[in-house]
Amino acid sequence: MTASTPAPDRRLVVVSAGLSKPSSTRLLADRLGEATVRELQGLGVSAEVETVELRDHAHAVVDTMLTGFPTGELAEVLERLAAADGIVVATPLFTTTYSGLLKSFVDILDKDSLTGTPVLLGATGGTARHSLALEYSLRPLFTYLRADVTTTSVFAATDDWAAAEADAGGGLPARIARAGRELAEKVALRKNSGPADPFAATPDFTALLGGL
Amino acid sequence: MQFGIFTVGDVTTDPTTGRTPDDTERVRSMLTIAKHADEAGLDVFATGEHHNPPFVPSSPTTMLGYLAGVTKNIVLSTSTTLITTNDPVRLAEEYAMLQVISGGRMDLMMGRGNTGPVYPWFGQDIRNGIPLAIENYALLRRLWTEDVVDWEGKFRTPLQGFTSTPRPLDGVPPFVWHGSIRSPEIAEQAAYYGDGFFHNNIFWPISHTKQMVQFYRQRWEHHGHGPADTAIVGLGGQVFLRKDSQKAWDEFRPYFDNAPVYGHGPSMEDFTRETPLTVGSPQQVIDRYAAMREHVGDYQRQLFLMDHAGLPLKTVLEQIDLLAGEVVPVLRKEMEAARPAHVPANPPSHAERVAAARAAGTEGAAHVGGTEDRWTGRTAEDDQQPANAGAAFGL
Numbered sequence: 273m274t275a276s277t278p279a280p281d282r283r284l285v286v287v288s289a290g291l292s293k294p295s296s297t298r299l300l301a302d303r304l305g306e307a308t309v310r311e312l313q314g315l316g317v318s319a320e321v322e323t324v325e326l327r328d329h330a331h332a333v334v335d336t337m338l339t340g341f342p343t344g345e346l347a348e349v350l351e352r353l354a355a356a357d358g359i360v361v362a363t364p365l366f367t368t369t370y371s372g373l374l375k376s377f378v379d380i381l382d383k384d385s386l387t388g389t390p391v392l393l394g395a396t397g398g399t400a401r402h403s404l405a406l407e408y409s410l411r412p413l414f415t416y417l418r419a420d421v422t423t424t425s426v427f428a429a430t431d432d433w434a435a436a437e438a439d440a441g442g443g444l445p446a447r448i449a450r451a452g453r454e455l456a457e458k459v460a461l462r463k464n465s466g467p468a469d470p471f472a473a474t475p476d477f478t479a480l481l482g483g484l
Numbered sequence: 485m486q487f488g489i490f491t492v493g494d495v496t497t498d499p500t501t502g503r504t505p506d507d508t509e510r511v512r513s514m515l516t517i518a519k520h521a522d523e524a525g526l527d528v529f530a531t532g533e534h535h536n537p538p539f540v541p542s543s544p545t546t547m548l549g550y551l552a553g554v555t556k557n558i559v560l561s562t563s564t565t566l567i568t569t570n571d572p573v574r575l576a577e578e579y580a581m582l583q584v585i586s587g588g589r590m591d592l593m594m595g596r597g598n599t600g601p602v603y604p605w606f607g608q609d610i611r612n613g614i615p616l617a618i619e620n621y622a623l624l625r626r627l628w629t630e631d632v633v634d635w636e637g638k639f640r641t642p643l644q645g646f647t648s649t650p651r652p653l654d655g656v657p658p659f660v661w662h663g664s665i666r667s668p669e670i671a672e673q674a675a676y677y678g679d680g681f682f683h684n685n686i687f688w689p690i691s692h693t694k695q696m697v698q699f700y701r702q703r704w705e706h707h708g709h710g711p712a713d714t715a716i717v718g719l720g721g722q723v724f725l726r727k728d729s730q731k732a733w734d735e736f737r738p739y740f741d742n743a744p745v746y747g748h749g750p751s752m753e754d755f756t757r758e759t760p761l762t763v764g765s766p767q768q769v770i771d772r773y774a775a776m777r778e779h780v781g782d783y784q785r786q787l788f789l790m791d792h793a794g795l796p797l798k799t800v801l802e803q804i805d806l807l808a809g810e811v812v813p814v815l816r817k818e819m820e821a822a823r824p825a826h827v828p829a830n831p832p833s834h835a836e837r838v839a840a841a842r843a844a845g846t847e848g849a850a851h852v853g854g855t856e857d858r859w860t861g862r863t864a865e866d867d868q869q870p871a872n873a874g875a876a877f878g879l
Contacts, residue, residue, distance in 0.1 A: 338749030477676035
């Protein structure tokens with residue numbers, strides 16, 4: 273028998289759209305998640321992290337696009353995503369923008385499922401010349417979904433992984449810490465009250481009839 | 485409990501032969517299928533309504549009117565009649581006509597349709613889908629229950645002193661179902677009027693169907709039609725049967741893999757696990773569908789999609805025989821044994837509705853008289869003059 277641990281105050285979902293295994297995108301996603309948890313702890317808020325590798329759900333994502341409904345593990349992932357208090361999304365950059373797998377995943381989300389949810393964006397790419405892709409492609413996507421996107425997003429080029437931890441200031445670890453702090457502050461202030469219940473929101477028929 | 489079949493009337497190439505029936509052949513095959521279902525002892529045949537290829541059933545009441553003449557027992561219905569893009573005046577007339585012709589052996593199911601372009605083809609806007617369903621149905625009901633209707637609404641030209649003919653059979657309109665996959669507003673509409681609610685079910689996980697049906701049941705009770713478990717519920721379903729389960733899988737797989745509605749997506753294994761699609765022996769179908777009541781409660785009508793995905797007519801007729809001969813008798817017995825006494829076994833028949841209306845004194849006039857015709861053959865200018873019976877014939 274183990275003593276039951278109290279439920280964490282907040283639940284984070286970290287989504288990695290990396291296609292290879294191991295993946296630098298997953299590495300970045302994990303670090304962003306860890307930084308957020310650490311910053312939340314500093315604020316006296318405990319948090320639990322669930323990591324989703326979209327690669328594991330790639331076939332199910334396409335099936336959902338064809339059938340119109342998610343099934344199995346993917347359906348559970350979507351539910352937990354909609355219930356998350358904060359989300360980290362990290363994607364590799366392909367051909368100037370986020371991966372097609374990430375876009376397909378976003379396309380099957382209920383259009384209201386991320387409304388108001390704090391989201392931290394991350395991306396990986398070969399050179400620093402891709403770094404603004406986060407701002408002109410990924411940020412508008414999540415703004416469209418009415419997510420609460422943090423000011424800082426984190427781009428990690430190949431060179432960043434080689435830079436020393438000591439390279440503080442503009443270095444990757446410092447950027448990760450700053451982004452984690454921003455997400456933590458938003459998450460600490462807002463607990464997800466769950467997705468809107470479409471049945472509870474349905475007006476009484478006399479109102480529907482009277483509205484004509 | 486009623487068991488029957490519903491068709492969407494798709495024209496699809498048979499992937500095993502490469503053969504595609506033409507529209508004429510497909511319409512005739514639907515008639516053969518309906519007659520066969522009647523002879524096999526199924527309770528319901530329902531046809532969809534579509535106005536775009538590859539679907540052929542654009543004119544349900546023409547088809548059902550013919551079938552009323554050549555079948556004996558089967559209830560003729562729709563799946564669904566488009567309440568959004570059809571003129572409710574035409575619907576009131578056409579289905580009252582079908583009711584008279586079939587002697588009350590019909591009901592119908594309202595739906596909004598799921599093909600966006602159909603709306604503009606008929607002068608409507610898909611963004612008004614729900615308001616159209618609400619207003620048009622409210623008018624349709626008035627046309628059936630009131631002999632003379634003055635009406636003004638948002639989507640149709642006003643009516644002054646309009647009488648829809650023929651009047652509903654015995655002064656009691658047909659029983660109406662409302663079909664919806666994901667709009668709670670439509671379940672609410674069904675509950676408000678005390679009409680039936682049908683969930684297509686076939687391409688959806690049962691958890692989703694269950695939520696919609698539960699909501700309808702709660703609202704049925706809320707609107708004062710009786711306890712939630714007495715609400716009138718119908719479900720769709722989809723099966724492919726052979727006595728030998730493996731043979732069913734082998735035979736159906738090329739159809740599944742290539743059909744526009746399923747093909748090139750999830751595997752048949754995944755799809756049969758996640759949706760009501762059941763491929764196998766009669767016993768497997770019985771087990772799967774007997775369990776439906778555990779999800780949605782005791783319900784009154786189960787319809788199966790049998791003629792689709794390019795299956796040849798011969799196969800469809802064999803499917804109907806297996807369904808009617810080996811599945812339905814057992815399922816009916818099991819469902820009936822589990823049903824609480826206060827829950828209706830079937831949706832209300834015409835005879836039951838007439839008896840109930842007479843007991844409550846709510847039936848309308850069964851007929852309109854027809855001695856005076858002010859309108860036929862007259863011009864707009866003549867209309868300035870007082871009506872003169874018989875003037876049109878120069879008498």
